[in-house]
Structure formats: C-alpha cells, structure tokens
Amino acid sequence: MGIEERIMRSLDGVVVPGVGRGIGAMGLVRGVEVDGGRAKVLLASTGLIPGARNWIADRVREALEPLEGVEGVEVEYRAFKAKELNRVGCIIAVMSGKGGVGKSLVSGLLAIALRRRGHEVGILDADITGPSIPRMFGAYLPPGGDEGGILPVVSGSGIEIISINLMLEAEDVAVMWRGPLIANTIKQFGEDVLWGNLDYLIVDLPPGTADVPLTLMQSFPVTGAVVVFTPQSLVEMIVRKSVNMVAEMGKRLLGVVENMSYLYVPEIDKKIEIFGPSRAEEIAREAGAPLLVRIPIDPKLAALCDGGRIEEYDGELLDLLGDGVLRELSFEV
Numbered sequence: 001m002g003i004e005e006r007i008m009r010s011l012d013g014v015v016v017p018g019v020g021r022g023i024g025a026m027g028l029v030r031g032v033e034v035d036g037g038r039a040k041v042l043l044a045s046t047g048l049i050p051g052a053r054n055w056i057a058d059r060v061r062e063a064l065e066p067l068e069g070v071e072g073v074e075v076e077y078r079a080f081k082a083k084e085l086n087r088v089g090c091i092i093a094v095m096s097g098k099g100g101v102g103k104s105l106v107s108g109l110l111a112i113a114l115r116r117r118g119h120e121v122g123i124l125d126a127d128i129t130g131p132s133i134p135r136m137f138g139a140y141l142p143p144g145g146d147e148g149g150i151l152p153v154v155s156g157s158g159i160e161i162i163s164i165n166l167m168l169e170a171e172d173v174a175v176m177w178r179g180p181l182i183a184n185t186i187k188q189f190g191e192d193v194l195w196g197n198l199d200y201l202i203v204d205l206p207p208g209t210a211d212v213p214l215t216l217m218q219s220f221p222v223t224g225a226v227v228v229f230t231p232q233s234l235v236e237m238i239v240r241k242s243v244n245m246v247a248e249m250g251k252r253l254l255g256v257v258e259n260m261s262y263l264y265v266p267e268i269d270k271k272i273e274i275f276g277p278s279r280a281e282e283i284a285r286e287a288g289a290p291l292l293v294r295i296p297i298d299p300k301l302a303a304l305c306d307g308g309r310i311e312e313y314d315g316e317l318l319d320l321l322g323d324g325v326l327r328e329l330s331f332e333v
Contacts, residue, residue: 003034003039003067003069003070004032004034006067006069007032007034007039007041007064007067007070008024008029008032010063010064010067011023011024011029011032011041011060011063011064012024012025013063014056014059014060014063015059016028016048016052016056016151017052017055017056017144018052018144018151019144019151019152019154019160020154020158021154021158021160021196023043023056023060024197025120025196025197026085026194026196026197027044027085027086027087027194027196027197028043028044028046028048028056028085028196029041029042029043029044030042030043030044030078030080034069034070036071037069037070037071037072038070038071038072038073038074039064039070039072039073039074040073040074040075040076041060041064041073041074041075041076042076042078043056043057043060043075043076043077043078044077044078044079044080044085045077045078045079045080045148046079046080046081046082046085046148046149046194047082047144047145047146047148047149047150047151047194048077048146048148049144049145049146052144053077056075057075057077060073060075061073061075079148080148081148081149081191082148082149082150082191082192082193082194082195083190083191083192085194085196086193086194086195086196086197086198087196087197087198088122088195088197088198088200088201089198089199089200090199090200090201090223090224090329091200091201091203091220091221091222091223092110092200092201092202092203092222092223092224092225092226092254092325093203093205093213093216093217093222093224093225093226093251094106094107094110094202094203094204094205094225094226094228095205095207095213095225095226095227095228095242095245095246096205096207096227096228096229096238096239096242097207097208097209097229097235097238097239097240097241097242098207098208098235098238099130099206099207100207101207101228101229101230101235101259101260102228102230102257102259102260102295103127103204103205103207103228104125104127104132104133104136104204105136105259105295105301105305106226106228106257106259106295106321107123107133107202107203107204108123108133108136108137108305108310109295109310109313109317109318109321110202110226110321110322110325111123111159111200111202112157112159112310112311112313112318113318113319113321113322113325114199114200114202114322114325114326115157115158115159116157116318116322117322117326119199119200120158120196120197120198120199120200121158121159121160121198121199121200121201121202122152122159122160122161122162122195122198122200122201122202123159123160123161123162123201123202123203123204124162124186124189124190124193124201124202124203124204125161125162125163125164125165125204126186126189126203126204126205126206126212126216127204127205127206127212128164128182128185128186128206128212129182129206130206131163131164131165133161133163133165133204134153134161134163134165134166135165135305135306135308136305136308136310137155137156137159137161137308137310137311138155138156138307138308138309139153139155139161139163139166139308140166141153141166142166142167143162143166143167143193145194149192149193149194150162150192150193150194151193151194152193152194152195153166155311156311157311159311160195160196160198162189162193164185180211182211182212183211183212183215186212186215186216186219187215187219190219190220203216203220203222209241209242209245213245214245217245217246217249217251218249222249222251223251223252223329224251224252224253224254224328224329225242225246225251225252225253225254226254226255226256226257226292226325227239227242227243227246227253227255227256227257227287227289228256228257228259229256229257229258229259229283230258230259230260230261230275231258231260231261231273231275231276231277231278231279231280232275232276235279235283236279236283236286239256239283239287240286240287243287243288243289252328253287253288253289254289254292254324254325254328254329255284255289255290255291255292255324255325255328256280256283256284256287256289256290256291256292257291257292257293257294257295257321258278258279258280258283258291258293258294258295259295260274260275260295260296260297261273261278261280261294261295261296261297262274262278262294262296262297263296263297264296264298271296274297278294280294290324290327290328292320292321292324292325293317293320293321293324295317296317298315300313301313301315
C-alpha cells in the first residue's frame, strides 16, 4: 500500500465536530501530496468555524505523524462551495397530492430502511410550512456551519437531516412565507448544505404539485419519486395528479405506498379497514408502478414518532419498503 493511500485511510478516522462523519465522507479532503516525507493535506473549509478548522487540523496531524514515511504534516484550508463537494448518488422525492397522508412517515421509514442496509442517507425536509421530520427523529439542535455552508444535523443512527424547523427559535413558530421565498429556500438547502458523500437523499415534499414540488423537480437531479396515499375513494384523482406530474417532469415513479391502510387488532386477529376497503393494488396498477407497501395504523409506531424515536421501529414493512425501492432503482443503473 502506497503512502498516499495510507494517508487517506488514516484521514477517514478524523471526524467533523457536531456531525460525527469523517472528513473524507463529508467531501472535505481535496488533495494529498507527499514530497520528501512531508505530507500536505488540502481541506475544504466549507461549513467549518475557525475553532472547528483548528481542531480538525490538529486531529489530522495526530493521525498522520505516526505513519512510516511521514516526517511532517502541513494542513491547508481552501474555500469551496458546498455544492462542489457534495456527491449524492440518488435523490428520491416522497410526494402526494394532498396533506395528512403520511409523507414524512414514509420518508423517515425509507431513510431508516436504507441506512440499516449500510447506506449513507440524508433527509431534506422540504415541507417548509409543516415540517415534522426533526420531531420524528428527536433532532432539536440547530445545524452548524458558517457563511460557506450549512452542516446537517445527524440522527442517532447516522442519518443527515436538514429542516427549517431546526433553524427556528421554537418548533411551533409559524413560517408565513410566500411561494417564491419557500422555493428559494429549497434551492438553498440543495446548494448550501454540505451533504458530503451520500448514497441516497430522501426529500420529504409538501402536498400538491405547485411551487415547491415543481422547484425541486426542476432544480434537483431527482432519480425517482414515491407517491403516498390513503384508502379513501376520493384519493384516486389526487394520486393521478402526482403521478402525472412525475411523468411530465421526466422522472421515474419508483412505486406507491398506501398509508393508514388498516388497523390490526391482535385480540381478535383481524384487520379493520377504518377508512374503507384498500384500493392500493388498483391505484398501483393505474399508476403503472409497483405497490411498495401497505402501512397499517400502528399505535406503537405513532408513539415512537411522537417521542422522537422512530429509529427504534422494527417491522416487516421496513424490509418491504427498502427492498422495493432498491429493486426499482436497480433499473436506473
């Protein structure tokens, strides 16, 4: 193994304060040179306050100086834009034609399913006026960063999260912005947040097909979309709107999810369809996309979400959701 390769491996152990991911995984390592035993490491200063830069530089020296063949270490910082450093494999939009159907729940569960498979995952909470992702994941601290970039908040299992609610004085402060301002904020989340190297970025969209979904579909290299709905008969027309939007924007529909599909009562071993008979198979057939999963009304799951502990959830639907999306994405390769 060459000296430069050994240096890069050692740098993997240097983490970004407050994020907990390595400087390599965050895209901050921009180059390594070795000349006469002296190693020079070029790092991006993006999102790092001066104290964090000094701390990282010290940790880099500590990691490299013991290596055989390294006689000195120089750390240089240079300014880069966050979007120049980000390497995101797939962007998955979770959407619906109406509110209250469980897009945030599906976004969270999908992120957890992918993370448990060993992937690097982030969630962009694009529902600016009704954000709920931070509460589900128990994320309350504000994101770090500086004028060069915003550092996402990282959940207990290592999922990167960015949401407007993390930037407000209190989570119940109303965001009373007009469409253009909201759309610009979404663009900033894509360009100014230092996501680093991610396999999947899940975007939790607000309901409808107006400003924010349109902005995201036009401005982001979206790989595919997941449409969420509930069993009510009036949903069919609304689902068609979302499906048609995905098609008109030239994106792939990865699948559909029926939420609040039924309530299972173990005492009588029966599924009760509270909102009427499931139309999941029919809607999936009309949409020309696979039915990924039917999510039941689960009081335990609801309690975990309310308590900020959604990552503790374990159920078959996680496998169905994760495997289904990955199976569809395999056709993109």
